[in-house]
Amino acid sequence: MIDTAGVTARLAGIGRLGVAFSGGVDSSVLLALAARALGPGRVVAILGVSPSLAAAERAAAHEVARHIGVAVVEVATHEGDRAAYRANGPDRCFHCKDELFTRIGDEVVAAHGLDAIAYGENADDARRPDRPGSRAAVAHRVLRPLADAGLDKAAVRAIARDLALPCADKPAAPCLASRIPHFADVTPAKLGQIELAEAALRRLGFAELRVRHHGEVARIELPAGDLPRAVAEPLRGEIRAAVLAAGFRFVTLDLSGVQSGAFTLPLVGPAHA
The missing domain is CATH 3.40.50.620 (HUPs)
Incomplete structure (x- = not known):
């Protein structure tokens, strides 16, 4: 240990x-x-x-x-x-x-x-x-x-x-506000949309993800290994339906995968992780 x-x-x-x-x-x-x-x-x-x-x-x-x-x-x-x-x-x-x-x-x-x-x-x-x-x-x-x-x-x-903690392999889970681009207002309505969309995607079997809030557009980040199944039917249609049900109009999948500090790092400098 x-x-x-x-x-x-x-x-x-x-x-x-x-x-x-x-x-x-x-x-x-x-x-x-x-x-x-x-x-x-x-x-x-x-x-x-x-x-x-x-x-x-x-x-x-x-x-x-x-x-x-x-x-x-x-x-x-x-x-x-x-x-x-x-x-x-x-x-x-x-x-x-x-x-x-x-x-x-x-x-x-x-x-x-x-x-x-x-x-x-x-x-x-x-x-x-x-x-x-x-x-x-x-x-x-x-x-x-x-x-x-x-x-x-x-x-x-x-x-x-x-220590056998139940969260030992839990992916990082920053707060919901981190999904909203800087200088776009943080509101309870936006946070609620993000929570609904992410919860629905977890029910579809995705453990690590981000749903970035770009107004009417939801930009989904998934690990690279999850991208092939996310774009294959019938899961692709299920993802789209789940995110639209959360209140978004458009659904996109980011080919860069999950990005820590995606909104903040470009404004404050490179990561040292």
Whole structure:
């Protein structure tokens, strides 16, 4: 097993810890390691809930937390009330994380007697220019034990497998707002369309995907290995019908495959992942 002593050392001395938790592999590994280091009764998983969180992701997060044995506290976030978030510039994630950490500070820390808050940034994330949410973490003094211990994405996934976490092989699942091109407004209606379309495609057997929202056009990103079956009948027709039912008028398939940071990286610089 990969050495996790660096994470444990960074949690030493904390009486009660809150982990900003999404159910993704990074925050799940952090939650599991914190529960192991401090005891599950001294750790709280904090899940931000808003229209940008798909219902399936919310349910999956609760499942992972139950597996780890840590209680979940849901916090309603209102990033959509912030004009800067709705404007959807490359710093949108900053405003989202700032809202989350503000709500945690106002509603959770005192109520649950927490001494610190941590989140699941890994060492690869820390090197990427398209992660403005990290600025919010710094401003709110949120800990990042995985990154500070030098654990990159590959190491985090290996730990998740060693711990037999149910999300160990889960594809990355950024929030629904990441599917909307920068400078196009983020609205609950658009987020709802994206959620419906992606849920329908998962029911058709696609595990990793993005539905990018370009007004009347849905641009579907799938791994290269899924493209041949996606364009073959009858699945092609089923995909089209499912996406049109979500409220789009046109359906396209992007031959470039799944692209991390597709909207943000061209505006802020190359990836370092």
